Amino acid sequence: MTETQPIIEMRDIEKHFGPVIALNGVSFDIRAGECHCLLGDNGAGKSTFIKTMSGVHKPNAGEILFEGKPLKFDSPRDAMEAGIATVYQDLAMIPLMSVTRNFWMGREPEFRFGPLRFIDFKKANRITMEEMQRMGIHLREPEQAVGTLSGGERQTVAIARAVHFGAKVLILDEPTSALGVRQTSNVLATIDRVRKEGIGVVFITHNVRHAHAVGDRFTVLNRGKTLGTAARGEISAEELQDMMAGGQELAELEGSLGGTV
Amino acid sequence: MDDPGLPERHFRNSGIPTVTDERLRQVSPLRRALVRPELGAICGAILVFVFFFMIAGDSGMFGPEGVQNWTVVSAQFAIIAVGACLLMIAGEFDLSVGSMIGFTGIVVAILSVQWGVPTWAAILIAFALSMAIGALNGILVIRTGLPSFIVSLAFLYILRGLTIWLSILTTRQTIIGGVRDAAEGDWLAALFGGVIFKGFFQWLGDIGVIDTFSRGTRAGQPVVEGIPMLVVWAIALIIFGHILLTRTKFGNWIFAAGGDAQAARYVGVPVNRVKILMFMFTAFCASVFAICQVMEFGSAAADRGLLKEFEAIICVVIGGALLTGGYGSVVGAALGALIFGVVQQGLFFSGAESSLFRVFLGTILIMAVILNTYIRRLITGERG
Ligand SMILES: Nc1ncnc2c1ncn2[C@@H]1O[C@H](COP(=O)(O)OP(=O)(O)OP(=O)(O)O)[C@@H](O)[C@H]1O
Ligand SMILES: [Mg+2]
Numbered sequence: 001m002t003e004t005q006p007i008i009e010m011r012d013i014e015k016h017f018g019p020v021i022a023l024n025g026v027s028f029d030i031r032a033g034e035c036h037c038l039l040g041d042n043g044a045g046k047s048t049f050i051k052t053m054s055g056v057h058k059p060n061a062g063e064i065l066f067e068g069k070p071l072k073f074d075s076p077r078d079a080m081e082a083g084i085a086t087v088y089q090d091l092a093m094i095p096l097m098s099v100t101r102n103f104w105m106g107r108e109p110e111f112r113f114g115p116l117r118f119i120d121f122k123k124a125n126r127i128t129m130e131e132m133q134r135m136g137i138h139l140r141e142p143e144q145a146v147g148t149l150s151g152g153e154r155q156t157v158a159i160a161r162a163v164h165f166g167a168k169v170l171i172l173d174e175p176t177s178a179l180g181v182r183q184t185s186n187v188l189a190t191i192d193r194v195r196k197e198g199i200g201v202v203f204i205t206h207n208v209r210h211a212h213a214v215g216d217r218f219t220v221l222n223r224g225k226t227l228g229t230a231a232r233g234e235i236s237a238e239e240l241q242d243m244m245a246g247g248q249e250l251a252e253l254e255g256s257l258g259g260t261v
Numbered sequence: 262m263d264d265p266g267l268p269e270r271h272f273r274n275s276g277i278p279t280v281t282d283e284r285l286r287q288v289s290p291l292r293r294a295l296v297r298p299e300l301g302a303i304c305g306a307i308l309v310f311v312f313f314f315m316i317a318g319d320s321g322m323f324g325p326e327g328v329q330n331w332t333v334v335s336a337q338f339a340i341i342a343v344g345a346c347l348l349m350i351a352g353e354f355d356l357s358v359g360s361m362i363g364f365t366g367i368v369v370a371i372l373s374v375q376w377g378v379p380t381w382a383a384i385l386i387a388f389a390l391s392m393a394i395g396a397l398n399g400i401l402v403i404r405t406g407l408p409s410f411i412v413s414l415a416f417l418y419i420l421r422g423l424t425i426w427l428s429i430l431t432t433r434q435t436i437i438g439g440v441r442d443a444a445e446g447d448w449l450a451a452l453f454g455g456v457i458f459k460g461f462f463q464w465l466g467d468i469g470v471i472d473t474f475s476r477g478t479r480a481g482q483p484v485v486e487g488i489p490m491l492v493v494w495a496i497a498l499i500i501f502g503h504i505l506l507t508r509t510k511f512g513n514w515i516f517a518a519g520g521d522a523q524a525a526r527y528v529g530v531p532v533n534r535v536k537i538l539m540f541m542f543t544a545f546c547a548s549v550f551a552i553c554q555v556m557e558f559g560s561a562a563a564d565r566g567l568l569k570e571f572e573a574i575i576c577v578v579i580g581g582a583l584l585t586g587g588y589g590s591v592v593g594a595a596l597g598a599l600i601f602g603v604v605q606q607g608l609f610f611s612g613a614e615s616s617l618f619r620v621f622l623g624t625i626l627i628m629a630v631i632l633n634t635y636i637r638r639l640i641t642g643e644r645g
Contacts, residue, residue, distance in 0.1 A: 076527065077529055080529070088527070093524065094516070094517055094520035094521045094524055094525070094587065095520070096516070096520050096583075096587045096588045096637070096640060097513075097516050097517065097520055097587070101513055101516065101517075104513070105513060105514075105517050105525065105528050105530060106514075106517075106525070106528035106529040106530045107528075107529075108510040108513055110510060117509065117510070118504075118508045118509055119508060119509060119510055119512075119513065145640045147640055148640070
């Protein structure tokens with residue numbers, strides 16, 4: 001991975017919820033074309049952290065640099081417009097609606113008919129099929145309800161949507177946690193494709209093996225703090241696993257992480 | 262065992278085979294045709310027609326007058342069902358539709374008959390008031406986060422009480438007559454009363470397709486004068502609702518708001534605006550119903566529209582909409598209204614006990630809900 005300027009750089013982010021210190025000085029950055037995995041046990045603050053990145057929460061302290069310039073997001077909408085797309089596991093899709101309707105929701109393509117405007121379903125269906133194809137999924141038909149798709153295919157629709165609408169950074173919050181082996185490899189393959197298109201992927205997971213399969217860099221969060229960031233090849237899956245488990249052998253890890261702890 | 266992850270080689274290979282699920286291909290075209298919201302209503306409508314053709318075919322039910330009779334009744338149901346349908350798909354209910362019907366009628370009557378306001382102005386004011394109340398209903402639901410069931414139930418009582426009180430306060434009675442006289446020659450009132458295509462129906466009468474009156478002041482005129490404005494409104498609202506829902510961006514937002522409001526908000530759908538607008542549209546439909554009825558009867562009564570909210574909801578559910586929102590069809594709701602109208606009038610034509618109508622209603626409602634739940638499973642592929 002060549003040293004390019006990060007798309008987003010988060011410096012010493014702190015976030016408090018009343019007395020709870022969810023984030024206590026977390027630094028993190030994401031570059032174009034890389035997959036940066038954010039690992040951590042339950043309650044480590046992963047979701048809170050990416051929510052500050054996607055404009056849902058405002059940090060109590062710390063700064064966010066977007067393409068080198070300091071930036072404040074007032075809403076998720078701002079972050080989306082800037083090119084930060086987030087796929088939350090639970091509320092990505094509406095099962096009763098068709099793939100096309102989900103894909104274009106909020107940004108439907110239209111054609112004019114006199115003073116009236118209608119959804120251009122021909123175009124919408126065609127592009128949906130193409131984009132899904134690009135992510136490696138053959139849809140039976142774009143009108144099929146999202147509910148008939150598997151969990152992994154649903155994640156892929158959400159990812160394809162983000163990519164199509166020009167995401168520079170794609171944040172995936174535990175996209176594989178509810179999936180089986182085959183589905184997981186499909187989603188991991190999708191992450192790989194997205195990365196190759198030059199998009200920065202933030203991949204949150206509990207599962208070290210999933211992270212290790214696609215990650216270029218790994219950051220471990222523990223109780224609101226970063227335990228450090230390591231590049232691919234600098235750390236083994238077992239070492240990551242140990243760190244997540246609580247970092248008992250911190251001293252030993254410090255060496256293997258190259259002093260970034 | 263844990264997922265083994267993917268071999269490196271697999272990723273670097275540019276020609277990754279695309280994932281196809283061969284099991285998906287086995288869905289038969291028949292099943293695909295079946296999995297649509299209107300299915301139950303289409304079957305129901307056919308059944309109902311066949312049934313009454315058999316038991317009441319010679320009673321005049323399918324003669325010109327009979328057809329007009331059940332068409333008008335169905336159109337009444339359809340007008341309020343279109344509003345209820347879009348609102349239900351957007352994930353909300355409005356139980357105050359019946360009270361709104363009484364309210365709008367009384368407002369028009371008080372303004373035009375008691376206060377001498379021109380009828381067109383009275384109608385516009387009534388529409389504005391009812392839609393404002395619809396908006397208030399919606400805003401309360403959004404702001405409080407309470408179920409619309411409860412909020413609109415409160416409005417059911419508030420509006421009905423207010424209507425009776427207003428009527429008694431201004432006229433000392435709950436029925437206000439003389440609306441038709443006041444509306445004589447009014448351009449806007451003409452949109453809600455009377456018939457169109459008079460000439461065409463006269464011609465049909467002249468050539469003998471439709472019977473004509475043989476005696477009295479209307480001798481020579483056809484027994485069916487034309488197409489009532491009420492029916493025109495119903496058809497217009499059905500077409501409008503159907504196109505809005507299935508063909509436009511806003512329609513997509515209606516589905517999204519009811520399907521999963523949070524997911525919709527996340528992608529930038531203005532869910533609150535959509536829901537409030539749908540409450541206003543439901544109120545609009547109730548007012549169209551009310552004003553057509555007032556123009557037809559020539560009077561307004563404070564107790565009009567009783568139970569209409571439930572009849573509207575039943576039409577919508579027969580039409581295949583899910584009570585939980587996010588799924589349904591305006592065409593289905595219109596067919597639901599047709600079934601409703603045909604059965605109600607059919608029982609009358611066949612001389613059956615009219616109380617049986619309610620028995621029928623309850624039964625068909627249960628059947629529709631069971632069928633809808635089943636169809637929903639097919640669509641979402643709900644596993645368990
Ligand atoms: N809105 C909130 N109000 C109060 N406390 C919160 C809020 N959101 C998160 N927290 C707290 O912040 C901490 C971090 O939570 P977070 O959801 O970020 O963890 P996570 O790493 O995503 O965990 P998981 O792996 O279980 O998803 C937890 O202790 C949680 O209780
Ligand atoms: Mg989380």
